[in-house]
Amino acid sequence: MEEEPVTQPGQDDNGASLQMHRTGMFKSNTTVLFSFTDVGLAQILAEVVEEVRLSIDRDTNGADLLYSLLSAPWLCSLLRVRHIMASVRGLAAPSSDAQELYILLKCPHMQALLSAHDSVAQRDYGPVLPPLPDKLPDNEEAMRIVCLMKNKQPLGVTIRKNERTGNIFIARVIHGGLADRSGLLHPGDKLVEVNGQKVRGLQPERVIQMLVQSQGNILFKVIPNSPQPANSQPALYVRAMVDYSPLQDPAIPCPDAGMAFSKGDLLEIVDQRDIRWWQARKLHSASLCCGLIPSTNQFRYKQRELWWSQPYQAHTCIRPCMLYNFELTSHNSDFFSQKLGFRHSLRVWRRNSKRKPSCYSCEVSSCHNTSATICEEVLHYQRHIDDPPRLIVLIGPSGVGVNELRRRLIKINPNTYQGPISYTTRSQKMGEKNGREYHFVTKEVFAYMVVNHKFLEYGEHNGHMYGTSLDSVKDVLDNGKICVIDLEPHCIHSVRTKKLKPYIIFVRPPSPTRMRQTRKDPHFLDKDFEEIEEASRTMEAKYRQYFDCVIVNDDLQDSCMDLFTAIQHAQEEPQWIPASWFAPDHL
Ligand SMILES: Nc1ncnc2c1ncn2[C@@H]1O[C@H](COP(=O)(O)OP(=O)(O)OP(=O)(O)O)[C@@H](O)[C@H]1O
Numbered sequence: 201m202e203e204e205p206v207t208q209p210g211q212d213d214n215g216a217s218l219q220m221h222r223t224g225m226f227k228s229n230t231t232v233l234f235s236f237t238d239v240g241l242a243q244i245l246a247e248v249v250e251e252v253r254l255s256i257d258r259d260t261n262g263a264d265l266l267y268s269l270l271s272a273p274w275l276c277s278l279l280r281v282r283h284i285m286a287s288v289r290g291l292a293a294p295s296s297d298a299q300e301l302y303i304l305l306k307c308p309h310m311q312a313l314l315s316a317h318d319s320v321a322q323r324d325y326g327p328v329l330p331p332l333p334d335k336l337p338d339n340e341e342a343m344r345i346v347c348l349m350k351n352k353q354p355l356g357v358t359i360r361k362n363e364r365t366g367n368i369f370i371a372r373v374i375h376g377g378l379a380d381r382s383g384l385l386h387p388g389d390k391l392v393e394v395n396g397q398k399v400r401g402l403q404p405e406r407v408i409q410m411l412v413q414s415q416g417n418i419l420f421k422v423i424p425n426s427p428q429p430a431n432s433q434p435a436l437y438v439r440a441m442v443d444y445s446p447l448q449d450p451a452i453p454c455p456d457a458g459m460a461f462s463k464g465d466l467l468e469i470v471d472q473r474d475i476r477w478w479q480a481r482k483l484h485s486a487s488l489c490c491g492l493i494p495s496t497n498q499f500r501y502k503q504r505e506l507w508w509s510q511p512y513q514a515h516t517c518i519r520p521c522m523l524y525n526f527e528l529t530s531h532n533s534d535f536f537s538q539k540l541g542f543r544h545s546l547r548v549w550r551r552n553s554k555r556k557p558s559c560y561s562c563e564v565s566s567c568h569n570t571s572a573t574i575c576e577e578v579l580h581y582q583r584h585i586d587d588p589p590r591l592i593v594l595i596g597p598s599g600v601g602v603n604e605l606r607r608r609l610i611k612i613n614p615n616t617y618q619g620p621i622s623y624t625t626r627s628q629k630m631g632e633k634n635g636r637e638y639h640f641v642t643k644e645v646f647a648y649m650v651v652n653h654k655f656l657e658y659g660e661h662n663g664h665m666y667g668t669s670l671d672s673v674k675d676v677l678d679n680g681k682i683c684v685i686d687l688e689p690h691c692i693h694s695v696r697t698k699k700l701k702p703y704i705i706f707v708r709p710p711s712p713t714r715m716r717q718t719r720k721d722p723h724f725l726d727k728d729f730e731e732i733e734e735a736s737r738t739m740e741a742k743y744r745q746y747f748d749c750v751i752v753n754d755d756l757q758d759s760c761m762d763l764f765t766a767i768q769h770a771q772e773e774p775q776w777i778p779a780s781w782f783a784p785d786h787l
Contacts, residue, residue, distance in 0.1 A: 245270065245276060245279060248270055249267070249270050249271055252266050252267040252270055253267060255267075278318075285302070285305065289302065342423065342424065343392065343421055343422070343423055344384065344389075344420075344421070344422050344423070344424050345419065345420070345421055346382065346384040346385060346419070346420040346421075346422060347417050347418070347419050347420075348378055348379065348382055348384075348417065348418050348420070349416065349417055350378070350414065350415065350416060350417070350418055351378070353377065353378055353489060354374070354377050354378065354456075354457075354489055355377060355378050355379055355411060355418070356373060356374035356375075356376070356377015356378055356379045356380055356457075356489055357370050357371075357372070357373050357374065357377070357379045357385060358370075358371045358372050358374070358453060358454040358457050358492075359371055359391065359404050359407055359408065360404060360453075361402075361403065361404050366400050366401035367390055367400055368390070368391040368399045368400065368402065368404065368407055369388060369389065369390055369391065369425075370385055370386065370387055370388065370389045370391060370422070370425075371387060371453065371454075372387050372457075372474065372477075372479075372492075373385055373386060373387055374457055374479060374489060374490050374491070374492070375470045375471055375479050375481075375489070375490040376470075376481065376487075376488035376489040376490050377489045377490075385420065385422065386424065386425055386427075386428055387425065387428060388425030388426075388428065389422040389423065389424050389425050390422060390423040390425070391407070391420065391421075391422055392421040392422060392423060393419070393420070393421035394407060394410050394411060394414070394418065394419070394420060394421075395410070395414055395418060395419050396419065397410065408454075408456075431470075431471050431473060433471075433472055433473075435468050435469060435470055436468075436469040436472065436577060437466065437467070437468055437469075437483070437577065437578050437579065437580075437776065438466070438467050438469060438480075438575035438576060438577050438578060439464060439465070439466055439467075439575060439576050439578050439745060439776065439778075440461045440462065440463055440464060440465045440466075440467060440574070440575050440745065441463060441573050441574060441575055441576055441745045442463060442499075442574055442575075442745075443461070443462050443463055444460060444461050444462075444493065444494070444574070445460045446458020446459065446460060446491070446492065447460075449494070451494075451498070451502065452477070452492060452494075453477065453492070454492070457491060457492045458491055458492045458493070459480060459481070459482070459490070459491020459492065459493055460491075461482065461493065462744075463744050463745035464744045464745040464746075464747060465482055466482070466483040466484070466578065466776055467480045467481070467482055467483065467493070467575065468480060468481050468482075468483055469493075470490050471490070472495065474495070475495060475497055475498075476494070476495055476497060476498040477492045477493070477494065477495060477498065478492070478493050478494070478495045479491070479492060479493075480493045493574075494574060496573070496574055496575070499573075499574035576745075576778050576779075576780075577778065577779040577780075578776040578777060578778055578779060579776070579777065579778075579779045579782055580774050580775070580776060581701075581774060581775050581776070581777045581781075581782075582773075582774040582775075583701075583771060583772070588677045588678070588680075588699075589677060589680070589681070589682040589683070589771055590682075590700075590701045590702065590703045590770050590771060591673060591677065591683050591685065591695060591700040591701065591702040591703070592617075592682060592683065592684045592685070592702070592703055592705065592767050592770065593685055593686070593687050593692070593695060593702045593703070593704045593705065594606055594684065594685070594686045594687070594705050594707055595686070595687060595688075595689050595692070595704060595705070595706050595707065595739070595743070595747070596686075596706060596707030596708070596709075596736070596739075596753075597709065597732050597735035597736045597739055598732070598735065599709075599724070599728060599731075599732045600707050600708070600709045600732055600736065600753055601707060601709075601753040601756070601759070602686045602707050603686060604756070605707065605751075605753065605756075605759060605760060605763050606619065606684050606685075606686055608756075608760050609684060609760065609763055609764065609767075610684065612760075615681075616681060616682055617681065617682050617683075617684050617767075618676045618679075618681045618682070618683060618684070619676075619683070619684055619685060620668055620669070620672035620673045620675070620676055620683060620685060621635060621636070621637075621638060621639055621672050621675075622638055622639070622666055622667060622668050622669075622672070623638065623639045623641055623646060623649065623655075623658075623665075623666070623667045623668075623669055623672075624638045624639070624640060624641070624664055624665065624666045624667075625640075625641060625642065625643045625646050625664050625665040625666075626638075626640070626664035626666075627640070628640045639669075639672070643665065646658075646665045646667065649667065649669065650667070654667075654669045654670060654671065655667040655668060655669050655670070655694075656668050656669065656670055656673065656685075656687065656691060656694045656695055657687055657688060657691045657694070668685060668687075670694075673685065673695075673700065674699070677700075682767060682771065684767075689739055689742070689743045689746075692704065692743065692746050696746070696778070697781070698780070698781040698782070698783070701777060701781055703748050703749070703766075703767070703770035703775070704746050704747050704748050704749075705747070705748065705749045705750070705751055705763065705766055705767075706739075706740065706743075706744070706747040706749070706750045706751070707751050707753050707759075708736055708740070708750055708751065708752045708753070709729075709732045709733055709736050709752070709753060710752055710753065710754040711733070712729035712730050712732075712733050714754055715729040715732065715733075716729055718754065718755070718756075748770065748775065749766045749769075749770075751763055751766060
């Protein structure tokens, strides 16, 4: 369609001029507006509106429609913005601010934002509420009517009843839920009606039922609570140390609002304002909505309750670890000399000797009762290139192949990976060199090291003591190599330090059937595979919160590759590690 020329007002008689303006605008706003120079657009628009108003007074056909269109605030705003933009563009030497503004407004994301704003602003939102009565009684409480459109997401409010007055209140608004995102319902708001039905005196369960059963829009009438202080605490990131199921927790105020989690899950705690129930969401979860979890206070309280409800048991910080007293055969003797860590040999011995355990050793680490904490604060850590490599710890049930994997890894790249040199009280054999196969020490020196907590793990074997010392591990790390050790899981605490920053890999067996097919070692008995699977399950159930990675040792080549990738990942990619490892006073 052709654009009509626009005449400046005042050139002709008033009526003719306005007529031309109107025609021009309806044909193409943009072109017309860019051609204005002297006269403000707002003034023209005002004149147009006035003209149309006069037409209405004269009962002109269609004029009322035109009037409402031209008086629309959005049109006025739009025209004003365009006018400004046109004048900015038309300036001979615009200021740098004007140029910057022009560039900003031309950005696609800014235009998209303005366009989104316009589409939202043009929409009508229902329901249309009745006008407020002119005279409100002085004692009338301000009432808020909130309409929420139910969708598949949880509404995200819990309610409580004042037993004395029968009033129903919103107890908490769950972060990320429908109510939270509406911004219209707040903790402490008094609920007066739900979908037109009065709720005072009803049981909270009944109100919840009404909410659950309602379809489409839910209309709340609430008396708003005084404004609540905003949640100013930053989010806290934690690793769950226990399994939790709200459905099995009789103390939770609303099981449906609870969030189940398992040991090892990474959680973002979004709200800690309630000292008993925190609001959290799982990291990497698709759901935005938080759930209630017990706070550390609440959890400790539950622990105490549980402790009192249980029959008395003597508690000790030393957890026995089963070591076995065997006769040394030549096969096993060789085994020790392979420097593969003493954990390995003890287990193979058990399988070979078929003897009952007859002695035990103790964990060296401090008394650390993990069951007393619900979670551990974690921070995102990216190892700096100059930081020592993280210690790699392999954990797995006896026979799963931990040592095989470790041995292969070191053999493939001895310049990068190394195991620590263990200490022993046995005598040095021909061809062995002190500090190469083992550090050979006297029983007295060994005992001194035990008393002074020098060992991460130690034990007795065939009358001789063997131990992996912290210093041997540090030696490897200080040489810039990646230290790879295997460890009994109950010794994990002895390596979880700021200095070592261990990355713990659990080696899980494949199914017993697969083990039968892949394990050619004649020492394996058929029942071993079931035992390994069972031991793996028990180990995982107890310690999985400490595992950074799990590798299933099915095909040996693939597992080696997985191990290699996991170690690279540990050293190079950002990881969640305990916040205590950042504390300056920690080891
Ligand atoms: N993926 C695999 N496929 C086939 N054989 C394997 C595999 N992994 C390990 N093996 C073999 O299984 C046997 C036991 O492995 P390994 O000694 O490494 O077990 P371990 O977990 O260290 O347990 P232990 O401490 O009791 O020795 C070895 O003969 C090893 O070669």
